[in-house]
Amino acid sequence: MAGQRIDVHTHAMPEQAMAVVGARGYRPTGGYKISVRWTPEEALAYMDRQDIAAQIVSLPMAFGGTKDDPEFGRRMARMINEGSAGLIAKYPDRFGAFATLPVPDVDSALEELEYAFDRLKLDGVILLSNYDGYYLGDPKFEALHAELNRRKAVVFIHPSTLPGTEQSHLGLPEAMLDVCFDTTRTAFSLVVNGVTKRYPDISFVLAHAGGTVPYLAARVGMTATLLANTHGIGPAIGDAAGFVSRIFPGLKGSMPDLLKYYINFKENVLPEGPDFYLKRFYYDTALSASPHAFASLLTIVDSSRILFGSDYVFATREAVPLTLQGLKDYPAFAATDLAAIARENAARLFPRLRCDRAAAPLKGTFK
Numbered sequence: 001m002a003g004q005r006i007d008v009h010t011h012a013m014p015e016q017a018m019a020v021v022g023a024r025g026y027r028p029t030g031g032y033k034i035s036v037r038w039t040p041e042e043a044l045a046y047m048d049r050q051d052i053a054a055q056i057v058s059l060p061m062a063f064g065g066t067k068d069d070p071e072f073g074r075r076m077a078r079m080i081n082e083g084s085a086g087l088i089a090k091y092p093d094r095f096g097a098f099a100t101l102p103v104p105d106v107d108s109a110l111e112e113l114e115y116a117f118d119r120l121k122l123d124g125v126i127l128l129s130n131y132d133g134y135y136l137g138d139p140k141f142e143a144l145h146a147e148l149n150r151r152k153a154v155v156f157i158h159p160s161t162l163p164g165t166e167q168s169h170l171g172l173p174e175a176m177l178d179v180c181f182d183t184t185r186t187a188f189s190l191v192v193n194g195v196t197k198r199y200p201d202i203s204f205v206l207a208h209a210g211g212t213v214p215y216l217a218a219r220v221g222m223t224a225t226l227l228a229n230t231h232g233i234g235p236a237i238g239d240a241a242g243f244v245s246r247i248f249p250g251l252k253g254s255m256p257d258l259l260k261y262y263i264n265f266k267e268n269v270l271p272e273g274p275d276f277y278l279k280r281f282y283y284d285t286a287l288s289a290s291p292h293a294f295a296s297l298l299t300i301v302d303s304s305r306i307l308f309g310s311d312y313v314f315a316t317r318e319a320v321p322l323t324l325q326g327l328k329d330y331p332a333f334a335a336t337d338l339a340a341i342a343r344e345n346a347a348r349l350f351p352r353l354r355c356d357r358a359a360a361p362l363k364g365t366f367k
Contacts, residue, residue, distance in 0.1 A: 005052045006346035006353055008156065009207055009286040009309025012038045012057035014083025017076065021061070038313045040087060044094060046312065050320060053343070054353045055312070057084060058098035058126040060158040064105060073102035077112045085120040096350055098126035098156045104134065106144050113144075117151060123350050124154035124203075129186035133163040137189030149199035154349050156205045159183045183211030187281065188220055192261065194268030196277040203349055204281050205307060209288035213278060214296040220274045221265075275300060282349070284309030285341065287319065289326025294333075303337035307346050 013021070047055060059080055063073040077100045084097035099116035101109040116122045125148065127136060134140055136157065148155055159179035162168075183206055190196050190204070206213065269277065278300050286309035297306070308327075310320045327338060347354040 005050070005308050005342045006350065007047075007052050007055040007310050007312065008205060008307045008346055008349075009158075009284045010043075010055040010057055010312045011059060011314055012040075012043070012055075012084075012087075013059050014080060014086075017059075017079045017083060020076065020079070040091065040095070043313070044091070046317065046320075047094070050310075050324065052310075054094050054096060056096035056098060056123055056156075056346075056350065056353075057087070058156055058158065059100055060126065060128060060160070061100075062104075062128050062131055062160065063100070063102055064131075073105060074108050074112065076100070077102045077108075078115070081112070081116045081120055081122060084122060088122075093353070096123040096353055098122070098124045098154075101125060101127070101144075103127065103144070104131040104140070106141060109144055110147055113147060113151075117153075123352065124156060126156045126158055128158055128160035129182040130160050130163065135186045135189035137186070137191070137193030137195050139193075145195050145199050145202065149201045152201045152203075154203045154205065156207070157183065157186060158207050159211065180208055180211035183207055184213050184216060187211070187213045187278070188216075188274075191274060191277045192220070192264050192268060194264065196280055197268050200280065205349075206281050206283050207309065208284070208286050208311075209293045209297050209306075210278075210281065210283045210300075213281075213283075214300045217274050217278055217300060221269070223261075279305065281305065282307050282345070285323055285327060286311035287315060287323065289323040289330070291330060294326075294330050298332060303333065303340045304345060306341045307349075308342050 043055065047053075063076040080100045081097075084095075084099070087095050088097060099113065099120070099122040101112050101116075103109045113125065116125070129135065136145075159182040161174065162178045162182050165174065165178065187206055187210060195202075196204070281301075282305050283297055283301065284307045308323075310323055312320055315323075327333065327341065333341070
């Protein structure tokens with residue numbers, strides 16, 4: 001029997017795509033093994049046990065072309081998206097899907113976006129936090145953001161592997177810390193580089209309660225001031241450089257990074273401040289339903305911008321109930337907050353999955 005929650009953070013891969021990806025040695029972000037198995041039958045049974053009405057599936061992997069096969073990324077994105085459309089056709093009330101795009105090839109991504117939305121009618125797009133070290137606020141993705149904004153798309157941002165991870169000797173699992181830091185990097189890249197300001201009709205969803213975004217929010221503004229005052233830029237010099245760069249936009253690319261940051265922050269974040277743009281994001285609860293995370297997150301947004309996410313199937317069957325319990329136990333959440341997080345907020349973003357279950361009492365397993 002179907003439940004109440006809409007799970008916006010859950011991962012699946014069509015069987016045909018899994019065989020191709022596994023043979024090529026790809027792996028999802030976070031260090032998970034590609035051998036993690038998912039079937040719709042197992043997912044539905046688990047959803048019913050956890051009172052989940054619908055899951056919006058996605059695949060956190062980047063597919064680009066290779067020297068010997070430049071069309072590989074396009075083929076994989078099409079295979080995954082058509083597999084997702086088939087899943088939705090079979091279970092239209094239980095599953096949605098975020099489209100996979102062959103980024104970093106923006107032209108190919110725009111073509112696949114058109115196909116995924118106009119032909120397959122998928123529910124949104126998944127983007128990784130970085131592609132080859134380029135974060136989502138980089139100008140190379142401008143055309144993609146413009147089209148996503150035109151379409152008023154929902155964009156689920158999932159962390160990728162931090163650049164330079166292979167040189168790290170930290171000795172801790174990637175999924176433990178690094179994924180949260182990469183989400184943080186790309187969120188502030190979007191804000192400081194003006195994507196959230198220029199494209200307000202994109203509904204960005206940040207995984208894992210935004211990583212460390214809420215905790216570091218004030219530091220972003222303080223850094224702009226500190227750099228100006230302690231590194232010889234000076235507000236007058238920074239403002240003059242900003243004026244010149246507006247007349248001759250090409251000059252900004254050759255400016256020192258600190259100067260570019262000062263200019264971008266002043267042009268794209270002020271006078272509103274970082275919190276104004278951080279409030280435009282949605283934040284999911286996957287592996288983040290704890291007093292530590294919620295206390296920080298609620299300094300930025302209220303419950304109307306929080307979405308239920310489980311990270312199933314990469315999160316174990318034992319881990320998902322911890323998310324449910326963490327939500328239930330947090331004292332600042334009233335029953336109306338829990339209902340909004342569980343279903344109502346997602347139903348507004350994905351009206352196709354809205355049905356008459358909303359008025360039924362919310363239940364679930366908390367053990």
